[in-house]
Amino acid sequence: MVNQTMEALQFNSKTQTLSLVTEKVPSVKENEVLVKVAYSGVCGTDLHIVEGSFPCTDQPVILGHEFSGTVTAVGSKVTNVKVGDKVAVDPNSGCNTCGPCSGGQYHYCSTGGINSTIGIYCNGGWAQYCTAPDTQVYKLPDNIALEQGALTEPISCLSHGWDRVQPIPVGSSILITGAGIIGNLWACLLHVQGHRKVTISEPLEDRRKIAEKLGTGFQVVSPAELKKQKEKDPEFGFDVAIECSGNGRAMEDALWMLNCGGKLCVFGVASPDTRVSVSPYHLYKQEITIIAVNINPFSFPKALGFIDSMGTRYLEYEKLGIKTFPLKQHKEALEELKKGSIAKAIFKVEH
Structure with missing residues (x-):
């Protein structure tokens, strides 16, 4: 060469x-x-x-x-x-x-x-x-x-996030914000692990259509639809929210969607200038946990294991x-x- x-x-x-x-x-x-x-x-x-x-x-x-x-x-x-x-x-x-x-x-x-x-x-x-x-x-x-x-590198980051956010008992209600590739990969990972009570929130119609074609059967809605659902039923909420968009407003909205004892996983990488407004009283009252995820320490072998378990059923390019x-x-x-x-x-x- x-x-x-x-x-x-x-x-x-x-x-x-x-x-x-x-x-x-x-x-x-x-x-x-x-x-x-x-x-x-x-x-x-x-x-x-x-x-x-x-x-x-x-x-x-x-x-x-x-x-x-x-x-x-x-x-x-x-x-x-x-x-x-x-x-x-x-x-x-x-x-x-x-x-x-x-x-x-x-x-x-x-x-x-x-x-x-x-x-x-x-x-x-x-x-x-x-x-x-x-x-x-x-x-x-x-x-x-x-x-x-x-896809090994992004899935290795998911693997680290998966370890950080555990435990997520099967049957938990889970919100994914953002249906870019990271949100879609999280949806696939949750599905292959047995989770079925998952909602994907995405503002762009094209991306909602992609998420619907993943074959998971998960509910796919816009943030506006999610907000209406919360306004209609104040008891509506989630045990875990996985924020995949890096959007500050999406993080704030996800916090307010959490049930008591809920967990927010900040996974999407935001701009260094992004700021989020948080109510410490709300965190105290709901006993909310916020978990951040930074890259992929020693998780490449685990990622290859996830890829092996998901296979083309989940990881086909067009479907994703x-x-x-x-x-x-x-x-x-x-x-x-x-x-x-x-x-x-x-x-x-x-x-």
């Missing part, structure tokens, strides 16, 4: 521009793996980065932190994967020396975690090739296709509202995602 070139989508935070560029295919160091990218997702965080409302490196960087592909080269000390393996890449790691890392909580690391993410602080998977440390590369089981492998685009159609991909006509955009990387 030495001296060969590749196409990539590079973001410049100083000019706030995303451009299709030609770069050299990166070479591998002794503990690195070179991945020929197959599928690379567009995350809501990526939209925030491109619009300038979420921090990233101040140097030009190739975005993309959700991707799968095939190993094409390995460093001299790499033993966990080999050339030809199908893999997914965990973009997050820690420094392995600080207190949080030593305690198994690298997502709190001041230099690692979200502060060193592949595709945010160093070159990522919106490219034909990407390198990653061997410790962050996971071989996909034979029964998991590269399409589903590209996922549309694929080549890298050269990045403007169309981001625009459709912003409009909400699709739940997620994924780059199907051509070679």
Whole structure:
């Protein structure tokens, strides 16, 4: 691969521009793996980065932190994967020396975690090739296709959220706010775990239609319809609310929808400038628990287990509202995602 070139989508935070560029295919160091990218997702965080409302490196960087592909080269000390393996890449790691890392909580690391993410602080998977440390590369089981492998990172975040919000007894009433890809994946995860009393709230009609096609039988409503239901019956509410939109108003509304002893899981990533108004008296009176979720510490293996259990019954792209685009159609991909006509955009990387 030495001296060969590749196409990539590079973001410049100083000019706030995303451009299709030609770069050299990166070479591998002794503990690195070179991945020929197959599928690379567009995350809501990526939209925030491109619009300038979420921090990233101040140097030009190739975005993309959700991707799968095939190993094409390995460093001299790499033993966990080999050339030809199908893999997914965990973009997050820690420094392995600080207190949080030593305690198994690298997502709190001041230099690692979200502060060193592949595709945010160093070159990522919106490219034909990407390198990653061997410790962050996971071989996909034979029964998991590269399409589903590209969902490993977001599902690994769900896995961490799943652990954080437990217990959720089967029979609990659950609200999901936001029917983008994260809300849809939460719906699928809850369904495969046996939950049936789930309501999905989404303001955009196109996304409500996608959520209805998931085949879960869950109630799908607009926030206005949900509000009317609460006004009509003050006793109407939920035991758990999983906020997937990153919208401050949605978080506030979800809090007021909770039953006594309810839990709010703040899962969607909001802009750093978003603020939420909370009544401490209401929290006290209802004994509400608020749980936040930060990335995916050590949850990639669990995510692969979830993908195995969900399979194509839940993780088929069209059913989830996922549309694929080549890298050269990045403007169309981001625009459709912003409009909400699709739940997620994924780059199907051509070679």
